[in-house]
Amino acid sequence: MFSGKPQGKRPSHRTILLLLLLQTRPSKQRTTTFRFLNRCLRNRTIPMASSIFTHCHYSSSPSSLAFRLHRHPFHVPPTCLRFSFLHSSPASSHVDPLAAMVTESSAKVIDGKAVAKQIRDEITAEVSKMREAIGVIPGLAVILVGDRKDSATYVRNKKKACESVGINSLEANLPEDSTEEEVLNYISGYNEDPSVHGILVQLPLPSHMNEQNILNAVRIEKDVDGFHPLNIGRLAMRGREPLFVPCTPKGCIELLHRYSVSIKGKRAVVIGRSNIVGMPAALLLQREDATVSVVHSRTSNPEEMTRQADIIIAAVGQANMVKGSWIKPGAVIIDVGINPVEDASSPRGYKLVGDVCYEEAMKVASAVTPVPGGVGPMTIAMLLQNTLISAKRMHNFE
Amino acid sequence: MFSGKPQGKRPSHRTILLLLLLQTRPSKQRTTTFRFLNRCLRNRTIPMASSIFTHCHYSSSPSSLAFRLHRHPFHVPPTCLRFSFLHSSPASSHVDPLAAMVTESSAKVIDGKAVAKQIRDEITAEVSKMREAIGVIPGLAVILVGDRKDSATYVRNKKKACESVGINSLEANLPEDSTEEEVLNYISGYNEDPSVHGILVQLPLPSHMNEQNILNAVRIEKDVDGFHPLNIGRLAMRGREPLFVPCTPKGCIELLHRYSVSIKGKRAVVIGRSNIVGMPAALLLQREDATVSVVHSRTSNPEEMTRQADIIIAAVGQANMVKGSWIKPGAVIIDVGINPVEDASSPRGYKLVGDVCYEEAMKVASAVTPVPGGVGPMTIAMLLQNTLISAKRMHNFE
Numbered sequence: 001m002f003s004g005k006p007q008g009k010r011p012s013h014r015t016i017l018l019l020l021l022l023q024t025r026p027s028k029q030r031t032t033t034f035r036f037l038n039r040c041l042r043n044r045t046i047p048m049a050s051s052i053f054t055h056c057h058y059s060s061s062p063s064s065l066a067f068r069l070h071r072h073p074f075h076v077p078p079t080c081l082r083f084s085f086l087h088s089s090p091a092s093s094h095v096d097p098l099a100a101m102v103t104e105s106s107a108k109v110i111d112g113k114a115v116a117k118q119i120r121d122e123i124t125a126e127v128s129k130m131r132e133a134i135g136v137i138p139g140l141a142v143i144l145v146g147d148r149k150d151s152a153t154y155v156r157n158k159k160k161a162c163e164s165v166g167i168n169s170l171e172a173n174l175p176e177d178s179t180e181e182e183v184l185n186y187i188s189g190y191n192e193d194p195s196v197h198g199i200l201v202q203l204p205l206p207s208h209m210n211e212q213n214i215l216n217a218v219r220i221e222k223d224v225d226g227f228h229p230l231n232i233g234r235l236a237m238r239g240r241e242p243l244f245v246p247c248t249p250k251g252c253i254e255l256l257h258r259y260s261v262s263i264k265g266k267r268a269v270v271i272g273r274s275n276i277v278g279m280p281a282a283l284l285l286q287r288e289d290a291t292v293s294v295v296h297s298r299t300s301n302p303e304e305m306t307r308q309a310d311i312i313i314a315a316v317g318q319a320n321m322v323k324g325s326w327i328k329p330g331a332v333i334i335d336v337g338i339n340p341v342e343d344a345s346s347p348r349g350y351k352l353v354g355d356v357c358y359e360e361a362m363k364v365a366s367a368v369t370p371v372p373g374g375v376g377p378m379t380i381a382m383l384l385q386n387t388l389i390s391a392k393r394m395h396n397f398e
Numbered sequence: 399m400f401s402g403k404p405q406g407k408r409p410s411h412r413t414i415l416l417l418l419l420l421q422t423r424p425s426k427q428r429t430t431t432f433r434f435l436n437r438c439l440r441n442r443t444i445p446m447a448s449s450i451f452t453h454c455h456y457s458s459s460p461s462s463l464a465f466r467l468h469r470h471p472f473h474v475p476p477t478c479l480r481f482s483f484l485h486s487s488p489a490s491s492h493v494d495p496l497a498a499m500v501t502e503s504s505a506k507v508i509d510g511k512a513v514a515k516q517i518r519d520e521i522t523a524e525v526s527k528m529r530e531a532i533g534v535i536p537g538l539a540v541i542l543v544g545d546r547k548d549s550a551t552y553v554r555n556k557k558k559a560c561e562s563v564g565i566n567s568l569e570a571n572l573p574e575d576s577t578e579e580e581v582l583n584y585i586s587g588y589n590e591d592p593s594v595h596g597i598l599v600q601l602p603l604p605s606h607m608n609e610q611n612i613l614n615a616v617r618i619e620k621d622v623d624g625f626h627p628l629n630i631g632r633l634a635m636r637g638r639e640p641l642f643v644p645c646t647p648k649g650c651i652e653l654l655h656r657y658s659v660s661i662k663g664k665r666a667v668v669i670g671r672s673n674i675v676g677m678p679a680a681l682l683l684q685r686e687d688a689t690v691s692v693v694h695s696r697t698s699n700p701e702e703m704t705r706q707a708d709i710i711i712a713a714v715g716q717a718n719m720v721k722g723s724w725i726k727p728g729a730v731i732i733d734v735g736i737n738p739v740e741d742a743s744s745p746r747g748y749k750l751v752g753d754v755c756y757e758e759a760m761k762v763a764s765a766v767t768p769v770p771g772g773v774g775p776m777t778i779a780m781l782l783q784n785t786l787i788s789a790k791r792m793h794n795f796e
Contacts, residue, residue: 013412013439014411014412014415017412017415017416017419017435017439018415020419021415021418021419037415041411041415212637212638228631229628229631229632229634229635229638230627230628230631231631232630232631232634232635233626233627233628233629233630233631233632233633233634234627234631235631236630236631236633236634236677236681237627237630237673237677238671238672238673238677239610239673240610240627264696265696265697265698266698267698273636273684274636275635275636275637279634279635279636283634286671286692289694289696290696291691291692291693291694291696291697291698291703292691292692293689293690293691293692294684294689294690295689296687296689298662298663298687298688298689299663299689300663300664300665300689305689
């Protein structure tokens with residue numbers, strides 16, 4: 001039996017059955033049959049077999065079938081099959097799997113680095129405007145406990161970013177073996193300090209500390225990470241406004257906005273349900289009137305689910321988990337994953353890849369964030385933005 | 399053209415195409431063809447037309463096609479088509495639309511009234527145990543502002559329910575024109591009163607009052623409604639525990655548990671995203687490892703989405719919105735809607751119906767909650783449970 005999987009994409013049931021039906025038609029009549037069938041499918045009506053099979057005809061040569069599958073299986077103007085997320089509709093989306101077979105589009109790259117730069121420039125302008133107007137400089141305090149190399153790098157980058165936009169950055173480096181109380185003391189100090197508008201505790205904390213106690217100690221008005229349950233609750237509730245939106249999911253949505261991807265009424269699938277990314281991302285998409293499904297480790301059919309999405313936010317931390325076959329043609333993909341994989345050709349011996357197989361995604365999707373250079377730079381930009389928002393709010397500065 | 403809609407159920411694309419393909423086979427060979435095609439579909443492989451259409455044959459008589467659609471379109475033992483949510487799997491679920499056509503099963507009725515009674519009995523036992531052990535009686539305070547008939551009825555029912563299980567009920571009836579401050583005074587009074595373990599503000603409040611200010615004034619330890627953003631935030635976050643779970647969604651999940659409906663890994667669709675039911679219900683289902691999608695007014699294809707669900711929670715407040723064609727055969731349906739519709743035969747001139755068309759659901763689903771007598775009685779039972787939980791927590795009573 002011949003297995004029809006062009007470029008690793010698996011045809012949908014509808015496609016398989018449609019192709020088989022079309023096989024029963026003489027090639028000249030396939031275009032009209034295809035359109036006729038699509039009309040029936042849209043109206044959900046069952047035509048009389050007689051109205052289609054005026055006479056039957058099929059190919060008995062596998063090679064010729066294979067050939068017709070890889071090229072245009074029948075003559076239909078590609079335009080009527082090609083799919084764009086900007087004009088998606090239930091009807092048109094039905095045609096996607098076929099579109100996947102007959103189009104070879106290459107997706108747009110969503111340049112997070114460029115957008116983040118743009119946002120930092122905007123923040124720089126606002127910070128100096130604020131300083132000149134009321135003499136206030138936004139301040140961000142970062143607490144780092146222990147000596148994890150990656151954490152140290154993140155903190156250093158945040159510090160650099162603050163300086164680049166004119167935000168004051170304070171830093172507390174505590175030893176690995178410090179007590180919860182010592183950390184809490186620093187937090188209450190920053191809670192009281194009027195020059196501090198944002199407090200950030202670098203995670204993960206040493207295992208002997210209670211992360212909840214420590215995060216809950218941060219004054220909600222200074223919780224620029226937006227991880228406080230009260231913030232999350234307000235994010236989930238209609239008619240409520242969170243003080244801060246968590247930086248990474250906020251960055252994902254900002255990318256969609258800056259690339260004018262319409263969210264309202266679109267099918268969105270969030271892969272992963274972490275408190276830091278997946279869950280708040282789903283809440284944000286829902287606030288923007290997307291129809292949201294959350295796919296996670298217990299989901300029985302993640303591929304089938306994900307293939308329905310116009311917008312995919314992948315945040316699971318599994319290298320290249322989302323293949324081309326998971327993606328609906330024309331979908332927009334925000335890849336939050338940053339996974340190191342072995343790479344002999346690289347001096348470091350490894351390279352960073354996302355949760356989505358980039359090469360395959362580029363063939364099926366309409367827009368994709370690269371890794372690195374996609375969501376990564378946005379996270380820090382959003383942290384700066386939250387710090388600015390906090391300073392403005394505390395000083396009633398518009 | 400004949401439109402194949404047995405009992406208002408609309409066939410899926412897969413069904414339409416499958417039936418058409420089967421029409422091309424002599425009736426004797428349809429069972430084998432059907433199984434063969436299903437195998438291909440499961441494996442997502444495209445068979446050679448030649449391997450199916452050894453020769454073509456179809457009916458040219460509309461009446462005979464119609465006949466075969468309404469009865470068994472081809473001879474397959476019904477057992478291999480019948481579907482049960484207890485053994486659902488991606489593979490078996492593919493067969494549903496056909497099962498919908500060839501089986502005439504009647505769903506199990508989920509008796510919320512009986513379950514609520516059972517829970518009230520359990521609470522009664524615990525309340526008296528607590529009273530005997532530490533002499534504490536749980537107390538619920540209800541604040542009613544204005545003279546809405548429906549609100550008055552709800553409050554009266556809650557009062558009755560409290561008495562029935564031995565919980566003290568306090569009540570404050572304020573006039574329609576009372577000020578926000580007066581309401582806030584009552585709340586702070588109850589906040590301080592050690593004999594009050596739960597405070598409930600009956601909604602809706604008069605339009606001149608700020609609902610948020612008033613609800614936020616209730617001490618979170620006594621927020622038995624569970625509507626406080628901090629509670630909702632904890633509900634949304636993994637590894638966090640809310641103090642209280644909102645009563646109606648809690649009741650929905652409790653019904654699933656008491657009828658031992660497995661939730662983990664199942665597809666769940668929540669219709670409606672209100673702060674009071676839809677949103678927290680979705681969060682609860684996700685906490686139980688369901689794969690959750692939220693359908694709302696902006697969803698472009700609510701029917702298609704809902705038809706994928708193993709578990710449906712409908713909470714939109716639209717009479718009979720969910721038709722049989724929206725339901726996957728074997729799905730479990732929790733209907734939160736309570737909608738009055740004209741009914742000449744009833745002395746009151748109207749009757750109450752849910753968001754789901756009960757008669758149609760009973761033909762397709764495996765279990766359905768009736769309206770009334772489904773979720774309704776559970777809501778009050780959960781309110782009593784939350785009040786008991788609160789009293790136990792405040793007095794460290796296990």
